[in-house]
Amino acid sequence: MFSGLFVVSPTTCRTLLPSLARSWRSRRFSSKMGKEDMFLFWGSGSSPCMRVMIALEEKGFSGYPAKRCDFSKGEHKGPDVLALNPRGQLPTFKDGDVVINESYGIIHYLQHRYADSGTNLLPGDANQQGLVLNRYYELQGSLASKYGAWYRATAYGGTEEEKKKTSEAVLSELKTFDGYLGQT
Numbered sequence: 001m002f003s004g005l006f007v008v009s010p011t012t013c014r015t016l017l018p019s020l021a022r023s024w025r026s027r028r029f030s031s032k033m034g035k036e037d038m039f040l041f042w043g044s045g046s047s048p049c050m051r052v053m054i055a056l057e058e059k060g061f062s063g064y065p066a067k068r069c070d071f072s073k074g075e076h077k078g079p080d081v082l083a084l085n086p087r088g089q090l091p092t093f094k095d096g097d098v099v100i101n102e103s104y105g106i107i108h109y110l111q112h113r114y115a116d117s118g119t120n121l122l123p124g125d126a127n128q129q130g131l132v133l134n135r136y137y138e139l140q141g142s143l144a145s146k147y148g149a150w151y152r153a154t155a156y157g158g159t160e161e162e163k164k165k166t167s168e169a170v171l172s173e174l175k176t177f178d179g180y181l182g183q184t
Contacts (some may be wrong), residue, residue, distance in 0.1 A: 040066040041081050041092040046143070048103035049091045055107045060118035094172060104136055143173045 021128035038061065042049035056064055069075035069090060077088040085092040085101040093099070093106045095113070100106045111121040122129050152158065158166070 001040070012063045035061045035064045037096045038064045039094045040064060041069055041076070041090055042066060043069050043071050043076055045071075045092045046090055050091060050105045051103045055110050055121055057118040058121060059110050059114050104140070138175070143170070143177065146170050146173050 032033055032138075040049075040052065041054070042053060056062075065075075067080070069078070069081065073080070076090050081090070081092055082088050084094060084099045087101070089101060091103055091106065092101050093109075095109070098109065098113075107121055122132055146166065146169040150170045153162040153166045
């Protein structure tokens with residue numbers, strides 16, 4: 001089974017999340033899973049952190065050890081995070097001796113390291129996997145950069161013209177991704 005939770009609309013989220021919560025609670029997981037060796041530093045409101053948390057749940061690692069870092073207090077730049085991630089960025093994920101600091105890298109690691117656990121995060125077919133990976137990176141490159149520009153214009157006093165321009169750019173990208181969702 002392939003989980004397509006990496007690009008979803010708000011309507012889709014409202015529809016999917018209750019059923020996902022039920023399925024997460026009802027799964028039976030292998031005792032060979034290594035959640036006791038895992039640790040996740042995450043920050044509230046961070047899309048990359050949310051991506052990793054969804055992937056961990058989908059792979060069956062409910063209840064993994066984690067620490068929420070408060071961005072406003074600079075906790076993501078604290079010594080415990082910096083010991084694993086010198087950039088002090090979140091998410092920061094540790095599984096035994098393996099440390100990964102990029103959300104897509106964590107997702108790929110979880111899929112390959114725990115391939116027989118929980119939900120498959122990537123399809124097995126190379127053509128489908130190529131399309132999914134293309135969407136991952138397209139999302140990160142196109143939508144994330146446009147959203148960042150919109151956020152900066154909105155949160156940090158951009159002009160009305162900047163707010164309008166960046167808002168239109170985000171909406172255009174969202175329409176593109178809505179079109180992709182219609183193809184699945």
